[in-house]
Amino acid sequence: MKKFFFKSAKINEFRLWGLVSTMLGMLVMILGTAGIVFWGEAGRIVSAIFLVLGMIVLLASVVIYFWAGMMSTSATALQCPECNKQTKMLGKTDRCMFCKTMLTLDPNDATEFAQEEESHPAPSPTN
Numbered sequence: 008m009k010k011f012f013f014k015s016a017k018i019n020e021f022r023l024w025g026l027v028s029t030m031l032g033m034l035v036m037i038l039g040t041a042g043i044v045f046w047g048e049a050g051r052i053v054s055a056i057f058l059v060l061g062m063i064v065l066l067a068s069v070v071i072y073f074w075a076g077m078m079s080t081s082a083t084a085l086q087c088p089e090c091n092k093q094t095k096m097l098g099k100t101d102r103c104m105f106c107k108t109m110l111t112l113d114p115n116d117a118t119e120f121a122q123e124e125e126s127h128p129a130p131s132p133t134n
């Protein structure tokens with residue numbers, strides 16, 4: 008699966024990165040504010056830079072969330088064959104949001120995957 012590098016469902020992945028960048032942005036802004044408290048006048052420029060950086064990261068997280076929302080509306084809703092839960096997949100290949108099973112809409116990939124599964128043959132009966 009060279010086309011596929013996400014370890015979880017793509018929507019979950021995007022939500023995770025959105026959350027991470029929100030936290031990061033807030034942390035940077037807190038550090039910037041701390042700059043004023045600890046260094047007074049001298050820290051003012053540094054804290055201004057930190058506040059702007061924090062704002063950019065927070066804006067980026069909003070964009071990521073928005074993007075994830077846009078993508079989840081175009082996602083294919085289907086029932087997972089493994090855990091029978093209703094899940095969403097992006098593109099032709101994605102993982103189940105719950106059990107992380109590989110799901111594909113592409114019959115070629117499906118054949119490839121099936122062959123992979125068959126590469127562990129059942130033990131042949133011995134006499």
Ligand SMILES: [Zn+2]
Binds near residue numbers: 090
């Ligand atoms: Zn599942």
